[in-house]
Amino acid sequence: xxxxSILGSTGSIGTQALDVVSAHPGEFQVTALAARANVARLAExxxxxxxxxxxxxxxxxxxxxxxxxxxxxxSIGHGIAGLRQAAGPPADVVLAATDGMAALEAVTDAIxxxxxxxxxxxxxxxxxxxxxxARAHASGARxxxxxxxxxxxxxxxxxxxxxxIARIVLTxxxxxxxxxxxxxxxxVTPAQALAHPTxxxxxxxxxDSATMMNKGLEAIEASRFFDLAxxxxxIVIHRQSVAHAFVIFRDGSVKAQLAAPDMRLPIGYALSYPxxxxxxxxxxxRAALALDGAPARLTFEPVDERRFPAVALCYRALRAGGxxxxxxxxxxxxxxxxxxxxxxxxxxxxxxVERALEAHAPNPATLDAVRIADxxxxxxxxxxxxxxxxxxxxx
Amino acid sequence: xxxxSILGSTGSIGTQALDVVSAHPGEFQVTALAARANVARLAExxxxxxxxxxxxxxxxxxxxxxxxxxxxxxSIGHGIAGLRQAAGPPADVVLAATDGMAALEAVTDAIxxxxxxxxxxxxxxxxxxxxxxARAHASGARxxxxxxxxxxxxxxxxxxxxxxIARIVLTxxxxxxxxxxxxxxxxVTPAQALAHPTxxxxxxxxxDSATMMNKGLEAIEASRFFDLAxxxxxIVIHRQSVAHAFVIFRDGSVKAQLAAPDMRLPIGYALSYPxxxxxxxxxxxRAALALDGAPARLTFEPVDERRFPAVALCYRALRAGGxxxxxxxxxxxxxxxxxxxxxxxxxxxxxxVERALEAHAPNPATLDAVRIADxxxxxxxxxxxxxxxxxxxxx
Numbered sequence: 001x002x003x004x005s006i007l008g009s010t011g012s013i014g015t016q017a018l019d020v021v022s023a024h025p026g027e028f029q030v031t032a033l034a035a036r037a038n039v040a041r042l043a044e045x046x047x048x049x050x051x052x053x054x055x056x057x058x059x060x061x062x063x064x065x066x067x068x069x070x071x072x073x074x075s076i077g078h079g080i081a082g083l084r085q086a087a088g089p090p091a092d093v094v095l096a097a098t099d100g101m102a103a104l105e106a107v108t109d110a111i112x113x114x115x116x117x118x119x120x121x122x123x124x125x126x127x128x129x130x131x132x133x134a135r136a137h138a139s140g141a142r143x144x145x146x147x148x149x150x151x152x153x154x155x156x157x158x159x160x161x162x163x164x165i166a167r168i169v170l171t172x173x174x175x176x177x178x179x180x181x182x183x184x185x186x187x188v189t190p191a192q193a194l195a196h197p198t199x200x201x202x203x204x205x206x207x208d209s210a211t212m213m214n215k216g217l218e219a220i221e222a223s224r225f226f227d228l229a230x231x232x233x234x235i236v237i238h239r240q241s242v243a244h245a246f247v248i249f250r251d252g253s254v255k256a257q258l259a260a261p262d263m264r265l266p267i268g269y270a271l272s273y274p275x276x277x278x279x280x281x282x283x284x285x286r287a288a289l290a291l292d293g294a295p296a297r298l299t300f301e302p303v304d305e306r307r308f309p310a311v312a313l314c315y316r317a318l319r320a321g322g323x324x325x326x327x328x329x330x331x332x333x334x335x336x337x338x339x340x341x342x343x344x345x346x347x348x349x350x351x352x353v354e355r356a357l358e359a360h361a362p363n364p365a366t367l368d369a370v371r372i373a374d375x376x377x378x379x380x381x382x383x384x385x386x387x388x389x390x391x392x393x394x395x
Numbered sequence: 396x397x398x399x400s401i402l403g404s405t406g407s408i409g410t411q412a413l414d415v416v417s418a419h420p421g422e423f424q425v426t427a428l429a430a431r432a433n434v435a436r437l438a439e440x441x442x443x444x445x446x447x448x449x450x451x452x453x454x455x456x457x458x459x460x461x462x463x464x465x466x467x468x469x470s471i472g473h474g475i476a477g478l479r480q481a482a483g484p485p486a487d488v489v490l491a492a493t494d495g496m497a498a499l500e501a502v503t504d505a506i507x508x509x510x511x512x513x514x515x516x517x518x519x520x521x522x523x524x525x526x527x528x529a530r531a532h533a534s535g536a537r538x539x540x541x542x543x544x545x546x547x548x549x550x551x552x553x554x555x556x557x558x559x560i561a562r563i564v565l566t567x568x569x570x571x572x573x574x575x576x577x578x579x580x581x582x583v584t585p586a587q588a589l590a591h592p593t594x595x596x597x598x599x600x601x602x603d604s605a606t607m608m609n610k611g612l613e614a615i616e617a618s619r620f621f622d623l624a625x626x627x628x629x630i631v632i633h634r635q636s637v638a639h640a641f642v643i644f645r646d647g648s649v650k651a652q653l654a655a656p657d658m659r660l661p662i663g664y665a666l667s668y669p670x671x672x673x674x675x676x677x678x679x680x681r682a683a684l685a686l687d688g689a690p691a692r693l694t695f696e697p698v699d700e701r702r703f704p705a706v707a708l709c710y711r712a713l714r715a716g717g718x719x720x721x722x723x724x725x726x727x728x729x730x731x732x733x734x735x736x737x738x739x740x741x742x743x744x745x746x747x748v749e750r751a752l753e754a755h756a757p758n759p760a761t762l763d764a765v766r767i768a769d770x771x772x773x774x775x776x777x778x779x780x781x782x783x784x785x786x787x788x789x790x
Contacts, residue, residue, distance in 0.1 A: 155650060159553025164671040169684060236685045246653070246684060251667075252660050252675025254653040254684070255550060258641070265647050272646075276559040280647025289564060289641060289649070290631045290695035299692040300685035 003090050004271060005032035005053070007083055007106060008097035010041040012202045013120045013146065013267065017095050018045060020268040024277050032086035036102070037061065043068035052090075055082030057102075084109050093271055095146070096121045099204065100333065101374050104128055108367065111141040118270035120146035122205075123333065126217050127326035127374055129224030130365040143225070144270040149218050150225050151266035152244035152257035157226065160249070168228065169246040170218050171238035172303065173261075175209040178237065182307050188346035190339065201263075207336045211349055212303065216314020217332075220325050223318055230318045235311060237301040242288040260284035309350045313357065322362035323373035330377035331356035338385045348388075352381050398485050399666060400427035400448070402478055402501060403492035405436040407597045408515045408541065408662065412490050413440060415663040419672050427481035431497070432456065438463035447485075450477030452497075479504050488666055490541070491516045494599065495728065496769050499523055503762060506536040513665035515541035517600075518728065521612050522721035522769055524619030525760040538620070539665040544613050545620050546661035547639035547652035552621065555644070563623065564641040565613050566633035567698065568656075570604040573632065577702050583741035585734065596658075602731045606744055607698065611709020612727075615720050618713055625713045630706060632696040637683040655679035704745045708752065717757035718768035725772035726751035733780045743783075747776050 004021065008014045014035070021028045034055035035042040043065055046054055052074040056065050059078045066076060077085045083106035087094045094110045096103050097120040104124060110117050112135060119125050124132070136143050145151045149170045157165070176195040177188060193210035194203060201209070208214035219233045241261040248254050259265045262284075268277045283292070290296040305312050310332075317328040335352040338344045344352070356377045363369040399416065403409045409430070416423045429450035430437040438460055441449055447469040451460050454473045461471060472480045478501035482489045489505045491498050492515040499519060505512050507530060514520050519527070531538050540546045544565045552560070571590040572583060588605035589598060596604070603609035614628045636656040643649050654660045657679075663672045678687070685691040700707050705727075712723040730747040733739045739747070751772045758764040 155648060158555060161669075161671075166675075166677070169686065234686055243651075248677060248680065249671050250673045250675060251663060251671040252654055252657075252677050252680060253550060253664065253671070254680055256638075256651045256653060258649040258651060259647055262647075268646060269648065274556075276556075276644050276646040276648070278645045280561075280645060282561070282643060282647050285643065285647060285649055288695075290697050291564065291629055293697050295694065295696045297692050297694045299690065300683075301690045302685055302688050 001026065002028050002271065003031045003092045004028050005034075005086050005091035005094045006030065006097065007034045007086060007094060007103050008036070008099065008121070009033040009045055010035040010038040011097055011099070012205070013097035013263065014095070016264050017097065017267050017271065018049065020264050020271065020277070021049065023279070024268070027277065028271065031091050034083050034086040034098075036098070039065050039068065046073065047071065053077070053086050055086045080105050087115070088113065089115075091115055093118055093144075095267070095271065096124060097146070099123070101127065101371065104367065104371070107132065108135065111135045111143070112139050114139045114141045116142045116144060118144045118146050118267070120267070122147065122214070122217050122221060123329045125221040125224060126329045128365070128367060128370045129221060129325070131367050131370065133224050144273055145221075145225055146266055146270045147218060147221065148244045148259070148261070148263065148266045150222060150245070151269055153222060153226060153247060155257045155269070156245065156247040156255040160247075162227070164249045164251070165226070165228070165232070165247060166250045167232045167234055167248045168222060168226065169234045169236055169248065170215060170222060171241070171243055171245060171300075172212060172215040172235055173209065173241045174237040174239050174301075175212060177210050177307075178239065180307070185307060186345065186347055190342070193339075193346065203340060204333065204336060207340060208332070211310045212308040213310035213314065213332050213349070213353075215303075216311045217329065219314055220318045230315055235303050237303055238298065240288065240298055242285070243298060258285065258288065260288075310353070313350060313353050317357060320357070320362060322365050323369050324357060324360060324362050326365065326370045326373040327356050327360045327377040328353055330374040331381045334378050334381040335385070343385055344388075352384055355384060356380050396421065397423050397666065398426045398487045399423050400481050400486035400489045401425065401492065402429045402481060402489060402498050403431070403494070403516070404428040404440055405430040405433040406492055406494070407600070408492035408658065409490070411659050412492065412662050412666065413444065415659050415666065415672070416444065418674070419663070422672065423666065426486050429478050429481040429493075431493070434460050434463065441468065442466065448472070448481050450481045475500050482510070483508065484510075486510055488513055488539075490662070490666065491519060492541070494518070496522065496766065499762065499766070502527065503530065506531045506538070507534050509534045509536045511537045511539060513539045513541050513662075515662070517542065517609070517612050517616060518724045520616040520619060521724045523760070523762060523765045524616060524720070526762050526765065528619050539668055540620055541661055541665045542613060542616065543639045543654070543656070543658065543661045545617060545640070546664055548617060548621060548642060550652045550664070551640065551642040551650040555642075557622070559644045559646070560621070560623070560627070560642060561645045562627045562629055562643045563617060563621065564629045564631055564643065565610060565617060566636070566638055566640060566695075567607060567610040567630055568604065568636045569632040569634055569696075570607060572605050572702075573634065575702070580702060581740065581742055585737070588734075588741065598735060599728065599731060602735060603727070606705045607703040608705035608709065608727050608744075608748075610698075611706045612724065614709055615713045625710055630698050632698055633693065635683065635693055637680070638693060653680065653683065655683075705748070708745060708748055712752060715752070715757060717760050718764050719752060719755060719757050721760065721765045721768040722751050722755045722772040723748055725769040726776040729773050729776040730780070738780055739783075747779055750779060751775050
């Protein structure tokens with residue numbers, strides 16, 4: 001029985017993680033749940049799983065949370081201290097599924113204590129990955145990928161030697177704008193950008209998928225997870241979202257991991273590793289391989305970097321190193337939010353990220369430097385949005 | 396430096412294995428070469444690689460072999476004893492790439508001595524697999540797959556637990572007759588059957604690919620290699636011959652291995668494992684994944700068992716167990732040869748195999764019983780061919 005702490009339990013990844021726990025009775029015990037603001041859902045989850053530790057984003061939410069509980073947890077915390085407590089013992093594995101940088105200290109604590117961290121928070125991995133993986137190396141903590149692409153690479157690398165890896169290839173669904181012409185990109189609306197064809201995700205991730213910023217962020221993440229150089233990480237469009245990644249070995253052999261586009265699979269893997277959970281519904285996967293009696297096909301296409309400039313920005317930040325990835329991620333988050341709020345146009349997202357990267361004087365990516373770079377990038381981007389209003393777009 | 400012995404060095408797999416050795420100077424030392432009848436090519440290979448042990452099929456070929464050598468090997472043997480010596484120390488790995496059952500004793504010896512056997516001889520794996528794997532289990536010898544499909548499964552299983560395997564899927568190119576209508580199958584000529592679209596192989600393997608007997612034999616082999624039940628092994632048509640096999644795990648995750656259809660890759664892997672060789676030409680693989688800038692696709696189709704009755708025969712033999720697979724393999728070899736010689740029609744191949752299976756009273760698959768079943772099946776099949784001439788085909 002694995003003891004699981006979930007930071008960000010009311011979000012998309014958090015709720016799916018609890019689905020996994022429910023679907024495998026006897027495998028997991030939920031010891032802590034933490035959420036930012038959704039008191040009602042957190043209370044409902046807590047009443048069902050009865051974790052001994054709870055945490056909520058801000059102190060004024062503690063009272064309503066406590067009032068909604070039908071059991072008595074050992075502790076209820078709030079803010080960064082609450083997250084740190086939720087990420088501590090007795091958890092065997094901490095699922096970091098918060099947004100932004102809120103869980104940085106909590107995740108760092110868990111890593112320093114040698115607790116396994118299932119890292120679903122892309123921003124944390126991108127901005128602070130260098131420091132987090134260095135600490136995990138020192139403490140012996142395992143950092144498990146949760147993204148389907150990184151889970152795929154991780155699975156393909158089981159039993160392999162680092163020296164034998166030539167390259168990895170992350171697949172991208174192409175998102176809702178895969179077929180949009182360059183000249184139509186100027187007028188993309190939030191509704192268009194959020195209509196993802198294969199994955200059900202939160203708004204931030206859906207938008208990142210439309211811009212393909214998510215794939216570039218994943219390239220940065222992959223570089224941290226698997227200690228690879230930027231030129232060892234490639235991206236292809238694979239619309240069926242069945243093959244999640246490839247690893248090309250130096251002898252010319254390639255391994256791929258495939259699965260139905262259902263986040264509960266990589267979440268379950270991250271929580272259960274080195275075991276695999278049973279009882280999967282393999283119907284979608286069988287259909288993808290023509291095992292249901294009907295022909296099937298998988299397609300692969302190159303990425304058009306003119307229509308998806310975010311990809312090149314990510315590689316640029318990865319190559320520049322230091323605090324550049326933190327700036328990229330923070331600027332993208334603020335610009336994306338502004339776009340969804342109707343404050344800027346679609347092409348402004350990449351333009352603002354590029355602007356932030358160009359204005360940034362990088363530092364080595366210590367945790368403190370990452371925090372400062374993150375705050376600077378948000379402030380700079382918000383100032384640019386405020387100043388530029390709708391005049392930001394460049395042709 | 397691995398010491399390599401190659402049994403069947405002048406055949407398709409043997410010569411490609413020597414290509415691998417040549418392409419990786421410093422990795423391998425060829426300590427023994429054995430061939431059945433091609434004295435000229437064996438002498439040429441021997442003069443290049445200077446193995447200390449040579450073996451040729453029959454005693455009258457020893458003198459011409461000796462005369463063609465430009466160095467003095469430690470020993471030249473012939474027949475079964477010659478193969479046994481070639482498969483012994485100082486070899487670290489014995490590549491069994493002979494045809495039929497000739498190398499059974501030699502391979503058994505190597506396994507009993509704990510020497511790694513790279514098993515390219517499908518007939519041996521099918522007929523004697525049960526006994527060979529039991530002996531390898533006892534001696535601790537490793538039996539490495541050489542077929543691209545089994546190499547693929549092996550690679551996908553690295554670092555995985557047996558209990559987590561749900562099923563495996565072997566891919567088949569479909570062979571040269573993939574699109575032939577059922578009613579045209581009666582009139583297939585040897586030339587049609589040997590025109591394989593993607594793999595360059597010997598005549599026996601090419602014909603087995605046309606009937607898809609090869610894929611059924613591979614299902615039996617896979618059952619031995621990976622200790623799987625018949626219902627855990629599936630087959631799909633994959634015309635591009637890029638994805639060689641899939642492993643479906645019980646959590647719904649699937650791993651695949653892909654590579655250009657070039658036998659030197661799995662041969663090199665079998666010889667170099669647990670290392671991977673470098674310097675591969677990955678152009679074909681990159682093209683298959685759209686990494687060369689052009690779209691790509693992989694297709695999968697179910698197998699039509701009416702047009703390819705050999706597949707069901709193989710599963711039947713596998714389920715029946717004991718000496719049934721040995722009978723299947725031997726009857727297929729004799730029937731296939733008769734077809735290529737114009738003695739029987741194409742549908743007679745499967746009909747003769749079925750007839751042999753039906754007439755066979757199985758025994759537990761000890762090595763002796765396998766030898767006897769093999770001889771019985773050949774005799775029975777040859778007698779049926781002789782008796783039936785061109786009247787064998789059933790509608």
